[in-house]
Amino acid sequence: MAGAFSLRLGPRIAGTPPPPASATKGEGRGGGRPTGSRALVSKKPNKEHHLWIRKDSAGSGKKALHLVNTVSKLPNEKEAVYGALDKWTAFEPEFPTIAAAKALEMLKRRRQWLRIIQVAKWLMSKGQVLTWTTYDTLLLALFMDGRIDEAESIWNNIIQTHTRSVPKRLFSRMILIYDTRHCPDKVLEIYADMEELGVHPDEDTTRRIGRAFVTLGQEDKEKIVLEKYLKKYKYMHFNGERVRVRRGGPLA
Template structure:
């Protein structure tokens, strides 16, 4: 019996090549030989995030002098190739400078950002006010406070009142403390316990014991407080007894965000 084998026309002239089981980056072609695979040029391994970019911004302005044109020129060249203003990068660099207590650099960066028409928020204004107060520029801090207070009369956060009262408490300017406290009561802003302690201490120094007692009876110390622990709001009973003999703690010295509430039960 005869058996005939016919080779298909599309298989003629092509040699079969056995490929190894392990895949490699070289693709073997029967006609032209091995062809290397090059990495794609549009995929980069180095990625610059906002944290590393903010660190570069801090390093860029740290070694400069205090000349306005030099600092502004360095900041302009840093964001020259950005399509949009890097607001997040600048805010993170401000946090780094605030942690390192570089108050002059904070003032320069914020004023440069304001000149670009960016970042005019309450948080940025408070950072600028705090930097001016820590740098000893009392007149500029008062001008900024007057501007913020006149523009945001009804929705000004309590943190600004606390900062100005603590600033005047350090400078022993009691009349200005009383003026800001009167504005707080007129606007219906409840003072924090640190403000009450500072005002009570000033009343005792001036011999106004009746006003001190009236202030303490109007704003008694809280029995409960809320602390933020690992991103959660936890209610905790106050163990510390506030007295007039204690030195009043200035706000934000301990780095813990605390909100005092009076127990109504």
């Protein structure tokens, strides 16, 4: 019995044909592509498009140093200085604004006030808009060179053109100039502009304003200003740490 059963199944098992190729894995997904292979998909590079272009400041330090060394050797003549500055920018594809700003900082460290005035005025003659730092440097240079009238003229132009955006630093600069020149009425004019524009003076400027009120015999207003802008506590460095101390205390 068992032998007959095995005889009937044997030929059927032995003669079973192999499955057709279309029944293998991958049918209908590539038309006979080898199993396990993956198609190479080319991706487009992800290019980022910026609406602004960062100006490359490489080499601006060398350009600035070259400018400083050039103007430092020139005589104090406007034509000579302006001619050298024109040559400095003759072969530049765009105006070297960064290098010019660095040159002014170098001249400031060297305390070459006249050269700062000449370079800044040359920049304005070329239609370049000065930064607030450059304006501050120019006002300081005019003050150190004794040209207070010119500093006042430039300040009036600044306050009329950029009324709402003038930084606190420029107000403090003009108050320092007028306080050093013993012009308390001018100090209070600047302070009135600060009050109108909502600009709060720093500690040093506040004390100069208070001193101007005292000079004009208005001690009561000095007390009001000091109480308004000098806070009860201040921060200072003690033993390598930043600590808060009460004004008038043992550490103040």
